[in-house]
Amino acid sequence: xxxxxxxxxxxxxxxxxxxxxxxxxxxxxxxxxxxxxxxxxxxxxxxxxxxxxxxxxxxxxxxxxxxxxxxxxxxxxxxxxxxxxxxxxxxxxxxxxxxxxxxxxxxxxxxxxxxxxxxxxxxxxxxxxxxxxxxxxxxxxxxxxxxxxxxxxxxxxxxxxxxxxxxxxxxxxxxxxxxxxxxxxxxxxxxxxxxxxxxxxxxxxxxxxxxxxxxxxxxxxxxxxxxxxxxxxxxxxxxxxxxxxxxxxxxxxxxxxxxxxxxxxxxxxxxxxxxxxxxxxxxxxxxxxxxxxxxxxxxxxxxxxxxxxxxxxxxxxxxxxxxxxxxxxxxxxxxxxxxxxxxxxxxxxxxxxxxxxxxxxxxxxxxxxxxxxxxxxxxxxxxxxxxxxxxxxxxxxxxxxxxxxxxxxxxxxxxxxxxxxxxxxxxxxxxxxxxxxxxxxxxxxxxxxxxxxxxxxxxxxxxxxxxxxxxxxxxxxxxxxxxxxxxxxxxxxxxxxxxxxxxxxxxxxxxxxxxxxxxxxxxxxxxxxxxxxxxxxxxxxxxxxxxxxxxxxxxxxxxxxxxxxxxxxxxxxxxxxxxxxxxxxxxxxxxxxxxxxxxxxxxxxxxxxxxxxxxxxxxxxxxxxxxxxxxxxxxxxxxxxxxxxxxxxxxxxxxxxxxxxxxxxxxxxxxxxxxxxxxxxxxxxxxxxxxxxxxxxxxxxxxxxxxxxxxxxxx
Numbered sequence: 177x178x179x180x181x182x183x184x185x186x187x188x189x190x191x192x193x194x195x196x197x198x199x200x201x202x203x204x205x206x207x208x209x210x211x212x213x214x215x216x217x218x219x220x221x222x223x224x225x226x227x228x229x230x231x232x233x234x235x236x237x238x239x240x241x242x243x244x245x246x247x248x249x250x251x252x253x254x255x256x257x258x259x260x261x262x263x264x265x266x267x268x269x270x271x272x273x274x275x276x277x278x279x280x281x282x283x284x285x286x287x288x289x290x291x292x293x294x295x296x297x298x299x300x301x302x303x304x305x306x307x308x309x310x311x312x313x314x315x316x317x318x319x320x321x322x323x324x325x326x327x328x329x330x331x332x333x334x335x336x337x338x339x340x341x342x343x344x345x346x347x348x349x350x351x352x353x354x355x356x357x358x359x360x361x362x363x364x365x366x367x368x369x370x371x372x373x374x375x376x377x378x379x380x381x382x383x384x385x386x387x388x389x390x391x392x393x394x395x396x397x398x399x400x401x402x403x404x405x406x407x408x409x410x411x412x413x414x415x416x417x418x419x420x421x422x423x424x425x426x427x428x429x430x431x432x433x434x435x436x437x438x439x440x441x442x443x444x445x446x447x448x449x450x451x452x453x454x455x456x457x458x459x460x461x462x463x464x465x466x467x468x469x470x471x472x473x474x475x476x477x478x479x480x481x482x483x484x485x486x487x488x489x490x491x492x493x494x495x496x497x498x499x500x501x502x503x504x505x506x507x508x509x510x511x512x513x514x515x516x517x518x519x520x521x522x523x524x525x526x527x528x529x530x531x532x533x534x535x536x537x538x539x540x541x542x543x544x545x546x547x548x549x550x551x552x553x554x555x556x557x558x559x560x561x562x563x564x565x566x567x568x569x570x571x572x573x574x575x576x577x578x579x580x581x582x583x584x585x586x587x588x589x590x591x592x593x594x595x596x597x598x599x600x601x602x603x604x605x606x607x608x609x610x611x612x613x614x615x616x617x618x619x620x621x622x623x624x625x626x627x628x629x630x631x632x633x634x635x636x637x638x639x640x641x642x643x644x645x646x647x648x649x650x651x652x653x654x655x656x657x658x659x660x661x662x663x664x665x666x667x668x669x670x671x672x673x674x675x676x677x678x679x680x681x682x683x684x685x686x687x688x689x690x691x692x693x694x695x696x697x698x699x700x701x702x703x704x705x706x707x708x709x710x711x712x713x714x715x716x717x718x719x720x721x722x723x724x725x726x727x728x729x730x731x732x733x734x735x736x737x738x739x740x741x742x743x744x745x746x747x748x749x750x751x752x753x754x755x756x757x758x759x760x761x762x763x764x765x766x767x768x769x770x771x772x773x774x775x776x777x778x779x780x781x782x783x784x785x786x787x788x789x790x791x792x793x794x795x796x797x798x799x800x801x802x803x804x805x806x807x808x809x810x811x812x813x814x815x816x817x818x819x820x821x822x823x824x825x826x827x828x829x830x831x832x833x834x835x836x837x838x839x840x841x842x843x844x845x846x847x848x849x850x851x852x853x854x855x856x857x858x859x860x861x862x863x864x865x866x867x868x869x870x871x872x873x874x875x876x877x878x879x880x881x882x883x884x885x886x887x888x889x890x891x
Contacts, residue, residue, distance in 0.1 A: 203484030210284030237496035242273035277469035301466035324453035336487030339432025353423035515641035527645035532676035557629040652766035661760025668778035685734035687793035696762040707748035764793030817883035
């Protein structure tokens with residue numbers, strides 16, 4: 177439908193968008209990262225059988241900062257897989273990586289017993305710990321006199337959803353209770369010691385007891401469900417084994433509150449708890465401690481509200497002896513936040529757009545958050561540097577920030593700051609990325625390092641960011657922490673982007689969260705607008721009657737809505753939707769990167785700027801084209817193939833619909849030496865997971881035409 181005709185068609189729908197139209201940011205109903213990890217584990221167990229990690233008791237000290245595991249806790253230290261180990265939900269953590277407690281189970285889905293009444297949700301239990309003895313420097317027994325403390329940092333909400341006051345986080349210690357029946361001890365007995373002669377047989381239904389010579393309890397017996405002969409052997413119950421039960425004491429609990437309230441009360445984003453281990457009953461050879469949280473979720477009145485909620489972040493867990501109440505610091509320098517993009521406004525832009533205005537595309541400088549967890553009296557001479565290296569290319573450089581005196585993290589939330597050390601806290605982007613007009617896509621690995629010059633000057637922490645220039649614009653980092661929507665029928669959402677030079681818009685990539693009962697599968701019209709003084713103006717393009725869709729394979733894969741008629745966009749433009757029904761479309765929402773000023777929604781006949789800090793997982797796809805004029809429909813050059821994502825990890829998709837939908841297309845892939853490596857026919861998506869990282873050439877034959885593109889595989 178043309179934009180002018182479309183205007184008449186939806187005027188009445190716009191009138192229906194009442195003053196009640198409002199933005200909704202909801203938690204995730206399904207954590208895709210956890211869900212896919214659970215599927216992989218289940219598939220591996222089907223093939224290899226269930227494998228159990230060695231669970232021999234841990235000796236002191238016990239320490240966990242969640243930097244050596246991802247998604248699930250380290251099974252060498254923890255029993256369950258309920259919590260989510262990640263770096264996305266903590267806000268100014270002590271270090272990168274926490275365990276997040278929420279309302280999602282070990283498969284990434286809302287707990288089956290979830291309700292608006294608080295229910296027991298995640299549990300994180302330590303493996304057995306030897307609190308009866310220490311073994312270094314000499315073996316000796318432990319007791320309360322050895323001054324044992326368990327410490328940890330915690331934070332409510334973070335980048336997630338706040339826990340209500342009744343949604344608590346608690347900690348429990350284990351001890352041995354009264355003895356109770358545990359299992360039957362058995363003995364293996366030859367039937368020739370039970371049967372009278374080789375001609376005798378034990379049949380199904382017979383009662384069998386162990387011979388008296390075995391010293392077993394004669395009250396115990398086994399009923400046979402099979403036939404046994406003179407030469408057979410059989411397991412028989414011998415004795416009841418009684419073992420102490422494991423009981424739990426609640427030693428700490430905190431009520432839920434928002435991060436803002438938490439900060440007002442404590443003047444810091446994470447608080448450390450110090451708990452002495454005093455009772456002698458805890459000092460045994462299989463001590464456990466466990467964290468648990470209680471959560472509650474919305475009822476079914478508004479399905480899109482029935483999602484993850486009540487998040488807590490826990491980090492830096494430390495159990496050891498010879499500690500005291502003031503032992504709250506650590507001789508550690510660490511990055512507290514993830515490494516940022518070097519681009520001024522985006523996480524990703526097309527390389528062609530960067531080449532058109534490199535100086536205004538790149539930041540002058542960027543923030544780095546470095547913390548010193550040592551004593552308030554102990555400053556450290558911290559060294560900071562970063563390196564930039566082109567992937568599969570020759571460009572590289574290094575920035576050396578020199579040495580600065582790093583103030584302690586405590587008291588307060590002290591990071592290296594712009595006043596004391598701008599070379600560390602706000603380092604410059606020291607060089608432009610290379611200018612190479614022969615390339616369509618390129619990426620760079622940016623690695624940040626800190627070391628302690630006041631010690632032995634070794635690297636003590638690092639952070640990595642991959643800077644990509646691909647065939648789309650992205651404000652987001654590719655990972656949703658929540659979902660965004662507008663609840664009212666007739667509502668519209670527009671997302672602003674800016675071109676450095678005119679280019680062809682081929683479609684829109686969108687990542688919708690999966691929701692319980694598919695509550696967000698609502699029809700919508702995909703729309704593109706021109707700019708009108710900082711607000712969406714004239715409609716440029718409409719794709720009517722679209723559905724919420726997902727790509728089935730891979731983690732956080734965007735679905736690409738490709739236009740039948742790609743067209744040129746210039747300057748500022750907007751992409752978004754109009755919906756016809758009440759309910760949230762639940763588009764992925766990246767809470768770590770704030771671009772609220774570029775998100776707008778339509779209500780009361782006007783466009784309003786969003787007040788929800790974050791970025792939408794929506795990405796315009798652009799590419800090479802013949803620019804014939806603003807009003808003309810522009811098609812891609814006949815020998816130019818558009819593929820995405822590029823660089824690719826496991827797959828790529830053909831970008832032009834006329835090629836992708838051709839059942840007779842032939843896709844051939846060649847390496848950089850011109851050697852043929854792969855061919856597929858009549859497909860839209862090509863699996864390259866088995867190909868080695870590097871540069872390839874993709875050639876497609878379709879409808880008597882030949883198309884080519886360069887493909888970078890990067891893992």
